[in-house]
Amino acid sequence: MKKILLSLLLCGFVLIGLTGCKNDKKIEEDNEVYSLEKCSYKENDNWIYYFCTYYQKDDSGNFTKINGREFNGIDLLKKDTNDKFYIPVTDSQTGEIINTMEPGIYTLLNGEKTKQEYLKLSDFLDSGSFNEENFESKLKELELKTIDENLVVELYKASLNEEEVSHGKYDYLSAASSLDIESGNGVFRVGYMIYNGNIKFVKIDYINKDGEFLSNLVNDNEATKDQIEDYNNLLLLEKEIIEKQSLNIDIFDGKTVDTSKLKELLVKMENGNN
Numbered sequence: 001m002k003k004i005l006l007s008l009l010l011c012g013f014v015l016i017g018l019t020g021c022k023n024d025k026k027i028e029e030d031n032e033v034y035s036l037e038k039c040s041y042k043e044n045d046n047w048i049y050y051f052c053t054y055y056q057k058d059d060s061g062n063f064t065k066i067n068g069r070e071f072n073g074i075d076l077l078k079k080d081t082n083d084k085f086y087i088p089v090t091d092s093q094t095g096e097i098i099n100t101m102e103p104g105i106y107t108l109l110n111g112e113k114t115k116q117e118y119l120k121l122s123d124f125l126d127s128g129s130f131n132e133e134n135f136e137s138k139l140k141e142l143e144l145k146t147i148d149e150n151l152v153v154e155l156y157k158a159s160l161n162e163e164e165v166s167h168g169k170y171d172y173l174s175a176a177s178s179l180d181i182e183s184g185n186g187v188f189r190v191g192y193m194i195y196n197g198n199i200k201f202v203k204i205d206y207i208n209k210d211g212e213f214l215s216n217l218v219n220d221n222e223a224t225k226d227q228i229e230d231y232n233n234l235l236l237l238e239k240e241i242i243e244k245q246s247l248n249i250d251i252f253d254g255k256t257v258d259t260s261k262l263k264e265l266l267v268k269m270e271n272g273n274n
Contacts, residue, residue, distance in 0.1 A: 036054075036055050036164060037052050037053060037054045037055065037196075038052065038053050038055070038159050038160070038162040038163075038164070039051065039052040039053075039159060039162060039195060040155045040156075040158035040159040040162055041155070041195075041200065041201075042151065042154070042155060043201065045079075046075055046076050046077040046079050046191070046203055046205075046215075047073050047074065047075050047076070047080075048073065048074050048076060048176075048193055048201050049071075049072070049073040049074075049151060049155060050070075050071070050072060050073075050074075050155065051069070051070070051071045051152070051155035051156050051158070051159045052069065052070045052159065053066060053068075053069050053159055053160075054066070054067040054068045054069070054070075055067060066128065068125075068126065069125040069126070070122070070125065071121060071122075071125065071147075071152050071155065071156075072107055072108050072109065072118070073107060073108045073114075074105055074106070074107050074176050074193065075105065075106035075107070075191075076105070076176070076178060076191025076192065076193065076201060076203040077178065077189055077191045077203050077205050077213070077215075078105065078106050078178050078189070078191070079205075079213060079216075080106055080111075082113075083111045083112055083113045083114070084111070084112040085102065085103055085106040085107075085110050085111050085112070086100040086101065086102060086103065086110060086112070087100065087101050087102075087103050087110055088100055089101060104177060104178060105176055105177060105178045105191070108147065113146050114146045114147060117142075117144055117145065117146050117147045118147065120142055120144075121142065121144065121147060121152070124138070124139070124142060132157075132160065135153065135156055135157075136153050139152060139153060165195065165196045165198060166196075166198075167196055167197045167198075168194075168196060168197030168198030168199070168245060169197055169245070170194050170197050170198065170199060171197050172272040173192070173194050173269065173272065174194070175193065175194050175195075176191075176192065176193045176194070177191070177192060178190070178191040179191075179265060179269070181261045181262065181264065181265040182261065183206070183257060183258050183259070183260075183261035183262065184257055184258050185208065185209040186206055186207050186208040186209055186257070187206070187207050188204065188205070188206055188207075188257075188259075188261060188262040188265065189204070189205050189206075189207060190202065190203070190204050190262075190265060190266070190269070191203040191204075192269075198245060199241060199242055199245055199247075200242075201242075202238050202241050202242060203238065204234045204237060204238055204262070205234070206230070206234070206257050214227060214230065214231050214234070214257075215231060217231075218231045224256070226255035226256045227255070227256050229255050230254045230255055230256055230257060233252045233254070236252075237249075237251065237252070241266075246270065247266040247267070247269050247270040248266065248267050248270040248271075249266075251263040251266070
């Protein structure tokens with residue numbers, strides 16, 4: 001019987017370089033921090049792009065030794081309809097792709113149009129064959145077409161000046177995830193990103209029985225007055241979660257949707273039962 005290998009790929013590839021061997025939090029052992037990272041972010045609709053540089057201590061005990069770099073983009077609400085996002089299932093003996101499965105979140109890595117350029121960019125960043133002065137010119141040699149070269153440069157430069165972030169309490173959650181819960185005739189979807197144990201981004205939307213996102217209805221001027229109010233309340237909820245760094249907070253009563261299930265999901269996430 002053939003052994004089937006899920007190519008959730010090399011450590012650091014699938015749930016972002018923010019998890020796995022390139023961890024998105026300081027690791028402590030016997031109260032001594034021996035690794036840290038500096039990350040910069042840019043938000044574009046429901047997509048979050050980031051550039052992280054990971055450091056280890058040098059011989060003098062200072063965090064100057066670069067352990068790796070990662071650039072990626074994550075669709076926190078899985079709304080992208082212009083590309084196929086998948087994880088290949090391969091035969092471990094032949095290496096042949098025998099099936100595919102949908103990933104928990106959409107990233108540049110598992111996008112059909114962006115995967116190869118992501119891997120090319122990742123190899124370049126791992127090579128370390130550049131410095132702050134020539135990064136942009138070296139990057140141009142890759143001739144990226146599906147990944148925004150200017151965005152990579154912008155986030156790389158920004159990450160160099162990032163300061164260390166105080167450690168938060170959410171080590172038990174994935175670095176990024178997208179979770180659904182049924183409510184009425186549709187589902188609430190919550191996408192989030194954790195940085196150094198802190199909730200960095202959270203996106204909440206409602207998808208009706210026809211597969212339409214509430215946010216799209218509002219932005220396309222197709223929403224009712226009550227739906228607009230529900231959407232604005234979701235935006236306020238996102239803001240409150242970030243400000244309070246808590247998912248277990250009071251929630252509004254929806255005009256067109258029952259929000260009790262959303263509160264149930266947030267409480268489960270807060271308690272680590274997602």
